[in-house]
Amino acid sequence: MHNLTKERFEAMVIKAADMLIARRADTRARADFATWKMMAKLNGTSALPPEAQNFLASYRKLLERMDDAEASEATIQLMYRTYYAEMGGAGAPPELPARSREPVMESGNVTAFRRLPNKPKHAAPNAKRPLPVALIFACLVVVYVAIRYYWR
Numbered sequence: 305m306h307n308l309t310k311e312r313f314e315a316m317v318i319k320a321a322d323m324l325i326a327r328r329a330d331t332r333a334r335a336d337f338a339t340w341k342m343m344a345k346l347n348g349t350s351a352l353p354p355e356a357q358n359f360l361a362s363y364r365k366l367l368e369r370m371d372d373a374e375a376s377e378a379t380i381q382l383m384y385r386t387y388y389a390e391m392g393g394a395g396a397p398p399e400l401p402a403r404s405r406e407p408v409m410e411s412g413n414v415t416a417f418r419r420l421p422n423k424p425k426h427a428a429p430n431a432k433r434p435l436p437v438a439l440i441f442a443c444l445v446v447v448y449v450a451i452r453y454y455w456r
Contacts, residue, residue, distance in 0.1 A: 325393040326384075330400050333383035337363075337376065359383055 340356045341363075343349060349357060359379060366375035388397035 319398075322393050322395075322398060325391045326388055326398050326400055329387035329391055329393065329397065330380075330384050332387050333380050337380050337383060341376075 336356070337359070340352055340360055343352060344360055349360060352360070359382065362382065363375055363379040366378050369375075370378070385397050
């Protein structure tokens with residue numbers, strides 16, 4: 305029974321490591337694809353490494369058969385599988401849960417920024433104000449003089 309639990313534990317550790325590699329590979333694939341796609345729009349494809357040019361060529365071929373979103377996701381999945389193997393993932397890359405994102409609306413190269421929420425004011429208008437420094441100093445002088453007068 306002890307060997308069975310040890311084997312299960314080792315399998316869970318390996319699976320956790322593979323999931324970490326899978327998340328890294330997916331993140332890297334999505335970031336690289338977005339960068340390469342933008343460089344292609346700016347006619348900078350020749351500056352990309354050969355691997356990137358190959359992925360973009362397969363993306364263009366997929367665009368002939370499907371719309372942009374499907375072609376992009378298919379290319380990202382291809383890149384994900386490649387990166388997963390490069391990063392040392394064991395076996396077939398695991399399926400990652402779909403990312404919940406807001407739909408991206410392409411509007412050229414303009415990014416819409418959200419306004420930050422207003423910060424609450426620190427002090428209420430009717431709050432007591434701290435004593436001025438001069439008043440505190442005057443009180444200390446009075447106490448000092450009173451003590452000196454008392455000791456004489």
